[in-house]
Amino acid sequence: MKTVIDSVLSPIGLLWSNWRARLGMVIVGGFILIAILAPWIAPYSPTSQAFGRMLPPSSAHLLGTTQLGQDVLSQLIWGSRTSLLVGAAAGGLVTFIAIVIGLLSGFLQGWIDDALMLLTNVALVIPGFPLMIVLSAYIPVHGVGVIIVVLSVTGWAWGARVLRSQMISLRSRDYVASAEFSGESVLRIVFREILPNMTSLIAASFMGAAMGAILGEAGLEFLGFGNPQVVSWGTMLYWAENSSALISGQWAWIFAPGLALALLGVGIAFINFGVDIISNPKLEA
Amino acid sequence: MQRPVVSIEDVVVTYRSKRRRTALTSVQGMSLEVGAGEFVGLVGESGSGKSTLANAVLRLLTGGGEVDRGRVSFNGEDLLMLSEESLRTVRWRDIAVVLQSSMNALNPVATIRTQFRDVIRAHRRSSWSEQQVDADVSRLLSLVKIDPKYASAYPHELSGGMKQRVAIALALVLGPRLVIMDEPTTGLDVIIEHEILSDLRDLQRERGFAVLLISHDLGTVLEVADRVVVAYAGRIVEDRPAKALLNNPLHPYTRALLDCYADPGADQVRITYIPGQPPNMAALPPGCPFWPRCAEAEEKCQQGPVPPLTRLDGGGLVACHHAGAGTREGADPNLGRSGAVYVKSRANASASHHPVITVTGVYKTYRRNRLPLVALNDVSLTLPRGTVTALVGGSGSGKSTLARLITGMERPDRGTIRFDGRDIPRLGRRGLHAYRQHVQMVFQDPFAALNPMNTVGYTLLRPFVNYGRLSSTEAFKRVRQLLEQVGLTPADAFVGKRTSELSGGQAQRVVVAKALAVNPDVLVADEPISMLDVSIRAGILRLLDDLRAQRGFTLLYITHDLLSARLLADQVIVLHRGEIVEQGLAADVIQSPQHEYTRLLLRSIPNPRRRTLAAESKVSP
Numbered sequence: 001m002k003t004v005i006d007s008v009l010s011p012i013g014l015l016w017s018n019w020r021a022r023l024g025m026v027i028v029g030g031f032i033l034i035a036i037l038a039p040w041i042a043p044y045s046p047t048s049q050a051f052g053r054m055l056p057p058s059s060a061h062l063l064g065t066t067q068l069g070q071d072v073l074s075q076l077i078w079g080s081r082t083s084l085l086v087g088a089a090a091g092g093l094v095t096f097i098a099i100v101i102g103l104l105s106g107f108l109q110g111w112i113d114d115a116l117m118l119l120t121n122v123a124l125v126i127p128g129f130p131l132m133i134v135l136s137a138y139i140p141v142h143g144v145g146v147i148i149v150v151l152s153v154t155g156w157a158w159g160a161r162v163l164r165s166q167m168i169s170l171r172s173r174d175y176v177a178s179a180e181f182s183g184e185s186v187l188r189i190v191f192r193e194i195l196p197n198m199t200s201l202i203a204a205s206f207m208g209a210a211m212g213a214i215l216g217e218a219g220l221e222f223l224g225f226g227n228p229q230v231v232s233w234g235t236m237l238y239w240a241e242n243s244s245a246l247i248s249g250q251w252a253w254i255f256a257p258g259l260a261l262a263l264l265g266v267g268i269a270f271i272n273f274g275v276d277i278i279s280n281p282k283l284e285a
Numbered sequence: 286m287q288r289p290v291v292s293i294e295d296v297v298v299t300y301r302s303k304r305r306r307t308a309l310t311s312v313q314g315m316s317l318e319v320g321a322g323e324f325v326g327l328v329g330e331s332g333s334g335k336s337t338l339a340n341a342v343l344r345l346l347t348g349g350g351e352v353d354r355g356r357v358s359f360n361g362e363d364l365l366m367l368s369e370e371s372l373r374t375v376r377w378r379d380i381a382v383v384l385q386s387s388m389n390a391l392n393p394v395a396t397i398r399t400q401f402r403d404v405i406r407a408h409r410r411s412s413w414s415e416q417q418v419d420a421d422v423s424r425l426l427s428l429v430k431i432d433p434k435y436a437s438a439y440p441h442e443l444s445g446g447m448k449q450r451v452a453i454a455l456a457l458v459l460g461p462r463l464v465i466m467d468e469p470t471t472g473l474d475v476i477i478e479h480e481i482l483s484d485l486r487d488l489q490r491e492r493g494f495a496v497l498l499i500s501h502d503l504g505t506v507l508e509v510a511d512r513v514v515v516a517y518a519g520r521i522v523e524d525r526p527a528k529a530l531l532n533n534p535l536h537p538y539t540r541a542l543l544d545c546y547a548d549p550g551a552d553q554v555r556i557t558y559i560p561g562q563p564p565n566m567a568a569l570p571p572g573c574p575f576w577p578r579c580a581e582a583e584e585k586c587q588q589g590p591v592p593p594l595t596r597l598d599g600g601g602l603v604a605c606h607h608a609g610a611g612t613r614e615g616a617d618p619n620l621g622r623s624g625a626v627y628v629k630s631r632a633n634a635s636a637s638h639h640p641v642i643t644v645t646g647v648y649k650t651y652r653r654n655r656l657p658l659v660a661l662n663d664v665s666l667t668l669p670r671g672t673v674t675a676l677v678g679g680s681g682s683g684k685s686t687l688a689r690l691i692t693g694m695e696r697p698d699r700g701t702i703r704f705d706g707r708d709i710p711r712l713g714r715r716g717l718h719a720y721r722q723h724v725q726m727v728f729q730d731p732f733a734a735l736n737p738m739n740t741v742g743y744t745l746l747r748p749f750v751n752y753g754r755l756s757s758t759e760a761f762k763r764v765r766q767l768l769e770q771v772g773l774t775p776a777d778a779f780v781g782k783r784t785s786e787l788s789g790g791q792a793q794r795v796v797v798a799k800a801l802a803v804n805p806d807v808l809v810a811d812e813p814i815s816m817l818d819v820s821i822r823a824g825i826l827r828l829l830d831d832l833r834a835q836r837g838f839t840l841l842y843i844t845h846d847l848l849s850a851r852l853l854a855d856q857v858i859v860l861h862r863g864e865i866v867e868q869g870l871a872a873d874v875i876q877s878p879q880h881e882y883t884r885l886l887l888r889s890i891p892n893p894r895r896r897t898l899a900a901e902s903k904v905s906p
Contacts, residue, residue: 175733175736177734178726178728178796181726181748183721183752184747197736
């Protein structure tokens, strides 16, 4: 039990000892807290239209109000939930697909590898964002779930390739041959013997995928491919743009969600720096 | 001794890791002088601090290592205090370095000639014409016995041994006064290693530069060096002229190291090994760091201060409370340490002729860069049940390929490999799974063969679970038994350890245990001791021998080392360039080798005793 706890806590401790990762963890942790505590810290309901329309920032509405008279700050706080949910869910799904395809393809070689790599290469050359737009335009229902699926289907190829090449390098290690001599099955060798040795690479590809998903989701919603009734940073940008917020001087309405997105992205990127340093001690300086 | 070229005084080096908040003092005050034109060998096993010291001299420490104290005097200056720019001119021009990895440090996209030219132009003769450079390159290449026509070759066109020779020539290009060589031939074929070192010795005599040769192998060092310095646990324990050290080693550690060598051709081969593990610098015992492994240790050694390096009347230095007094009375190193001696007489080989594995007419060719590389060419052999066969050969002989074919890791191009009526190359995944219940493998590098993320217990449990179909309590019981059988006691202390926390010897014992978990009929051991420290090698050999006697499995022992083959094997098969050149009973083959290649292999075994022979034959008319 002690070793299990150690194996979870010691990487976090290592991350915490690196200032970049620490900063990243503070930023991302802050957003997670805001998302969890949204009902208590948001001053108003994000959908309540009880206020004056297009109000500039004031002490009652720190970031002003929307064209429908909703409080922008409350929307920003509640919107963090969508972004984090999409980041975690789509990032996780993307990583999962990349792991399964990358590892099996790298370990098995032969025709299975050829087929999976053909699929991966096709997925790689198709430009991601236009594909997302096309997919979400054809799917009749709009919503966060659909966006998560679309992001996952379009996002896994790069990770699969990276994991496959790492797999090819690890599979020729003696401990893999040694596991075969212990009578282990292919699945057990791949997922129990080799996978744990790729933790940092997988963590890094999860971070990358989560960041891509958060930005992709905001992008899709900004272009109007999401459900405009949902409160998220992407829809906030969509409505701000549609109501010419910038022209009417509603700068806080349009900048706040953009800045929040950028800050979350920076946080994730900083954690990623730390993961890099754990996996490659030579970067420690 | 002549005036020293370089004088290292009381250097202390500590590795600090900010991340892990640790500090490890791996060099604990070493002093060492190298005289002009002198060939000094620095010997030690892992943890001795020998490489750290070498890197500290030219301030090439990496991984958080810092010199805390000490001086390195060169030309009246302290190299540790010199500015980075002045040091740059000393490096290579005055003090050159050759590392084990030097051959891989050659620029792969530049010809050999270009690499010499760049150094010559950068450090010495920027005005030299192409002809002058060419002449110099040819001269240097001939010095290290490489045909000057290779000047226009790229590194990948040369063999490993040739690349290391080029690296040595590159080190000499500016005419340095001292060349520091850190394991320059480790990893090369034994025959090549022997050739390079003896050529280096001739070259050094001829040109008069000084050499500090760092090696884990006392045998090799004694053959070439004028003076030998033995390091243990970050300190120097003995520093004496090679001949004196060989004839009358004073420190018990030196004595024990020398006992790890023997003449494989003798009627009775006897080696001893040092009990315990190489020093763990993070947890050194109080007192003399060697006492836990020392046969002569007494109370004074265990408690008092570390014995200082003391100058002896007859010349030389030693750090031991007993030194000078000779071996302490009644301290027979074998007493109370059962199993420390390994004796092999000219006994009759086991008489079994019933083959357990039969290899017939096997061919294997690899294609690398579209060039065919013949690994095995019509090889046939049988492994008689219950015997030990040593498969001996240098690198590229095909011995490891044969091991991979026999264990089913690869398939031959042609030929059959039969075990119990099955043809191994035809087995599918399921057939191989079943085959591995009968034929198991011990790998060369124990750390590569153990998954660093797993515990010892998990590693050993898996074969029981997959093949034994045991309940988990029963399997755990068997794991503990197995650990005790391979000498890892108490077993409970090892079950929960990560494999990455083990020492080299312990890790190899776990690898052996894992292979034996399924109680195989045949064990294939591919160079199981070549990655281990000299002092613990015989222990692993002894373990294999004992386990075989207990369990009666057939052992195929693959090695380049005829001494260990003699100790372990009933039958010896010599493989050269993919063909069997000689085979027979171990004692016969080693005592009266018929093939020239076997004789060459025998001559290349590091054997300190031979030095006296060589030296004396030169003196006598």
